[in-house]
Amino acid sequence: MPEQGQSRDLGPSGAGSVVRPYGDTTGDGMVQTSFTLPVPPGPKAEGAALQLAQKMGIEPAMVVHSAAIGEGFTFFVVYGSVRHLVDLDAVQVEERAYPLLSPGEVNAAVKTRLRRSLVVLGACIGTDAHTVGIDAILNLKGFAGEKGLEYYRELQVANLGAQVSVPELVHAARNRKADAVLVSQVVTQKDAHLRNTRELAAAFREAMGESRPLLVVGGPRFDPAMAADLGVDKVFGRGTTPGEVASYLVHALVPEEEPA
């Protein structure tokens, strides 16, 4: 076991703001970790695991378990005391402009605060036939372990599919009284995604003015900071999940308080 006396040192700034991991004694710094090395099992493999643990700041480290995986790989479980300190005063937390809500919370917010279902229209515009982006966000199947917006009972979702023209989309949005229009652009060349988005924003502004739906675009080539420049309300980049989009829709479209 690590020497408890040494581990009790709370660091230069004293008690409170500096902490270490807690095993069973304040300040013992104990952590456990597991990993695989591409090395056949044996004393050399264990030595390699200890070296890695040391470089990770775990000292002393104990390899409490090692087992072969197939030929040429070994799995390790390591326990030990980590020498690093955490300065709580230096921890910075980046806060999202809106809270991330669960599907249940999204439904509850729409139901109690909007008091009708939220109408969401999705499409791929331009010549892009790759609906994988909009489908990942809208289809029940979803993306990254999250269900798509179709899963949300209080969202009324229509997916117009690929190669929808901007006038068609404006028409559909007006007919269905869409609260939000989601557009994805996956395959793009020579910044076609930016041109298409500006065209989209201009068409909605011209046709509907202030009463236009919320415009949300997304795709791997977009820079999320460009929303204002493109004339839309929100831009989502690579790796966006349905839950983030749904949470944003609530933030942007659902009043803060229940109507009186």
Place this chain on the structure above:
Amino acid sequence: MSRLQLDQALVARARELAARAAAPVVDLAATHTTISVERAQLRLAGLTGTDPVLGDGEVPWVNRVVDAVRDQVGLEHGVALPVWHALGSGGTLQELAEQVGAGTARFTVPEGSAADRAREAARAAVGAGIARIDTNRARREELVATHGNPPRRPWIYLIVATGDIHEDIPQAQAAARAGADVIAVIRSTGQSLLDYVPEGATRTGYAGTYATQENFRLMRAALDDVSAELGRYVRLTNYASGLCMPEIAVLAGLERLDMMLNDAMYGILFRDINPVRTFVDQRFSRMVHARAGIIINTGEDNYLTTADAVDEAHTVTVSQLLNERLAHEAGLADWQLGLGHAFEIDPAVPESFRLELAHALLARGLFPDAPLKWMPPTKHMTGDVFRGYLLDGFFNLAGALTGQGILLVGMMTEAVVTPWLSDRDLALRNVRYVLEAAGNLHEDFAPQPGGFIDRRAHTVLTEAVDLLERIAAHPQGLIQAVADGTFGITKRAPDGGKGLDGVVVKAADHFDPATELLERTHA
């Protein structure tokens, strides 16, 4: 085997209602064809490759030919009549495809004796593909006889998905050596919505590897090698779902895949594929699977990832009964029905494990001769991998205790990362421990008649019959039920969804040599 004493009158009523609910779906397949069913004819006749000129060279010849026939004479007569009529004046199917590429092919629908000749030639060409499927089936039986089946049930089913077939192969072989009996190669995200089957060996899938004929061939050959090494026939699984379901089924038969995911409603509900397209495509694909001796796996587990596993347990039973009915109708035997269900009850629910046992035993009791595909927890897997490992252990125990046929190995890192080498190894250790420690526990385990498990199973069956009554009461049965949102949360209208433009009403002289040859054998 642990068995429940099910109310046999209720079971009979459930099957009768399922047959009534499914009847309109069967009629759809008799009166419609799809572009994918027509492309499947050409694939059976041996047409492969892509048009090198169009697009980036990714459009298969089968798509080019079917589109050209459709443009010139329509698809209501089927692709076989005009194609083999055109071939009557000489040349191969491949050469005809190249003429389509060059814009010089001219198609007409033959009549009279010219039509008879075209039909005869089409039967011979498509029959050659079916003969290859028969040969593969015989070869599988031979290999199983040589190497042997897995030593016990359930068979252990493991997923591989790197996106690169040449990475998948060593991983699949390693998984087989570590104890996997069935390897599933997950498809690239969104392949189900492609209206063509990609070609060749692929290395660039996203979160999965494209299903292509060449990828099928490479992986089956690699698993044949490892089967010989291990003295155990290792099965290969892929996905006959999405817009190209019939073609993928044909490719699976041609390359001796052993199991295929193939659900009657999954594409409709979860991928918004047009219901008519799906129902027509699924019937054709199931006829091919029946012929090829492929075990299908249905997707009922998916309902429970979107709906509550206790409240909606009966929708799983209903879907299993409908899948069974549609499978039997297409010629599949009970041993080919890997009907799906899953361990997805919230672990915070009191008695959750007993509820799981009740649901699993109900499926076992309703479908005694089907292998049953038992799916691990996903919905209530969190980043807490330690809790996840315990939950997977209980899942494995439920599988052993209730005699499931195919057990998909759960990963403690579900919802965290795609499985690491060590995740897979730990998961297989979990399965091995449970099966070795308690694999025969079902001999000692019999739920008390009138007890908690018995009553719960009866409740779910009763709710399933009630729902089937409502579906069967619809004039359009299952089709209307899907439109009304009976399953899951979504409503899917018969004239909505993707792929509708690929559905064609058959003319009286529509000719489909594959269905004709496949129906002849199973009738």
